[in-house]
Amino acid sequence: MNLRAILAxxxxxxxxxxxxxxxxxxxxxxxxxxxxxxxxxxxxxSAQSVPPSTQPSVSxxxxxxxxxxxxxxxxxxxxxxxxIPCREESPALQRFAAENRDRITVxxxxxxxxxxxAIAFLREYGIDYPQLRxxxxxxxNDLKTTxxxxxxxxxxDGKLVTRLAGPFRDLAEIEKFAAPALRDxxxxxx
Amino acid sequence: MTRLAALATVALTAxxxxxxxxTQGSAETTGPTGAxxxxxxxxxxxxxxxxxxxxxxLAVAPQANLPDLEDEVMCPICGTLLGLSQAPAADRQRIFMxxxxxxxxxxxxxxxxxxxxxxxxxxxxxxxxxVNFWVYVVPLAGLILGAVGVLWAGLKWxxxxxxxxxxxxxxxxxxxxxxxxxxxDRELDDYDR
Numbered sequence: 001m002n003l004r005a006i007l008a009x010x011x012x013x014x015x016x017x018x019x020x021x022x023x024x025x026x027x028x029x030x031x032x033x034x035x036x037x038x039x040x041x042x043x044x045x046s047a048q049s050v051p052p053s054t055q056p057s058v059s060x061x062x063x064x065x066x067x068x069x070x071x072x073x074x075x076x077x078x079x080x081x082x083x084i085p086c087r088e089e090s091p092a093l094q095r096f097a098a099e100n101r102d103r104i105t106v107x108x109x110x111x112x113x114x115x116x117x118a119i120a121f122l123r124e125y126g127i128d129y130p131q132l133r134x135x136x137x138x139x140x141n142d143l144k145t146t147x148x149x150x151x152x153x154x155x156x157d158g159k160l161v162t163r164l165a166g167p168f169r170d171l172a173e174i175e176k177f178a179a180p181a182l183r184d185x186x187x188x189x190x
Numbered sequence: 191m192t193r194l195a196a197l198a199t200v201a202l203t204a205x206x207x208x209x210x211x212x213t214q215g216s217a218e219t220t221g222p223t224g225a226x227x228x229x230x231x232x233x234x235x236x237x238x239x240x241x242x243x244x245x246x247x248l249a250v251a252p253q254a255n256l257p258d259l260e261d262e263v264m265c266p267i268c269g270t271l272l273g274l275s276q277a278p279a280a281d282r283q284r285i286f287m288x289x290x291x292x293x294x295x296x297x298x299x300x301x302x303x304x305x306x307x308x309x310x311x312x313x314x315x316x317x318x319x320x321v322n323f324w325v326y327v328v329p330l331a332g333l334i335l336g337a338v339g340v341l342w343a344g345l346k347w348x349x350x351x352x353x354x355x356x357x358x359x360x361x362x363x364x365x366x367x368x369x370x371x372x373x374x375d376r377e378l379d380d381y382d383r
Contacts, residue, residue, distance in 0.1 A: 081282075082278040112266040112279060112308065113282075114286055117282055135307060135309050136310075136311050136312075
């Protein structure tokens with residue numbers, strides 16, 4: 001076999017390798033049901049927060065993670081203040097969180113957003129369920145979100161039960177989405 | 191009199207032209223003052239319009255300008271330069287930057303504030319050490335491989351060209367000989383005469 005044939009074979013093998021790697025790493029575009037949810041330590045966000053642009057250092061006490069809620073059912077909602085559908089679903093989410101506080105934790109992940117805007121959003125809608133701030137959008141990438149809003153139902157072991165890309169239309173849709181958690185917690189209640 | 195009127199018209203036009211861009215620039219660098227700013231433009235929500243307080247006069251001389259910065263920072267959701275994006279998030283980012291410009295912040299201070307808000311990715315620079323390594327190594331390796339390839343192809347071309355030329359010379363048809371050569375000479379002589 002001459003040098004030209006060897007080089008051609010190496011080139012073709014490299015091309016096939018790159019294509020295969022792309023296929024393997026791209027997956028099907030989303031987390032699978034039963035898959036362990038990615039975790040990341042992120043700054044917390046609340047209506048009382050001070051925007052990081054005016055307070056660059058965030059203390060460790062102001063951080064949190066999905067892992068902090070291990071043992072509880074979690075409805076994780078990825079949102080941003082500039083997202084109109086997020087605004088539309090927020091009142092129903094807040095109501096759901098308030099009505100089911102003892103059965104499931106609603107956890108907001110504010111992504112790729114200005115802190116000022118996010119804080120104003122929380123105040124405007126009176127949102128008091130826990131919030132983490134994913135400023136760079138890296139955690140949203142880990143969650144393989146396709147946009148905002150996107151919601152994940154996570155069991156007490158930290159595994160994905162179901163997901164919804166897009167907004168909840170109303171409270172009934174949130175309750176249907178979180179039915180496994182509500183059933184499970186209801187059965188365990190006295 | 192007519193010439194005087196024409197001169198006055200030209201002068202008035204010049205004044206208006208000079209005043210136009212100045213007014214526009216002031217509006218661009220001032221921006222809204224509220225935290226929610228001009229969100230009505232990006233979200234269409236009436237509630238958010240409550241934060242709009244109109245363009246306030248500049249408190250200090252601007253140390254940076256938005257068009258330059260738009261070419262140096264990224265849109266947080268589009269993966270493109272901010273200047274190329276019309277996404278709502280990009281509009282919010284512009285409003286944030288206009289506010290900092292109006293406060294007299296310079297380019298570096300604004301970039302620092304953007305990094306604090308969105309993380310280092312907003313600057314569009316590779317921040318991972320492995321990425322940094324490959325960013326330099328891959329083009330260098332490509333350059334070296336390309337140079338080696340060109341050198342190899344050149345040497346190969348020279349090697350194949352020389353024998354081909356020799357072979358072409360050897361197989362070239364010989365000139366006329368004998369009676370043909372004599373006849374050719376005779377006819378050329380006749381032609382010259």
